[in-house]
Amino acid sequence: MRELVRTNDIVLVSAVGALLDGAKIHHVVLDQNMSIIEGSLGILPRRILVHDEDNLAARRILADAGLSHELRPEK
Template sequence: MIELVRTNDAVVISFVEALMRDAGIACMVADQNMSVMDGSLGILPRRILVDSEQADEARRILADAGIAHEIRDA
């Protein structure tokens, strides 16, 4: 799996998850439970991971949705 997005913006995370779900691309949000460490302040970013074989398609979907600036460099 590769890191597609890293953010602490819950709206972006939800949006990316919905886009991936609609496209049939499995994704995983890593570091969700790190809020215990930061006192639930949302300081620590969460990572959205996708299978490396679907990474190009996932990047294209995010670009088409207008959030290409959120994509982590490969």
């Protein structure tokens, strides 16, 4: 799996999830439940991952939505 976005912005996490859901691209949000540990302060970023084979399509969708600045660099 590849990391697509890392952010503290829960609205952005929802928006990216909705875009990926709309394109039927399976994704996973990691660290979503870490707010219990951090006390809901939003300090720890959430990470959105997609399968390797969906990486390019997911990046294209986010870029088309004007979110290319949120994408993690390719490794």
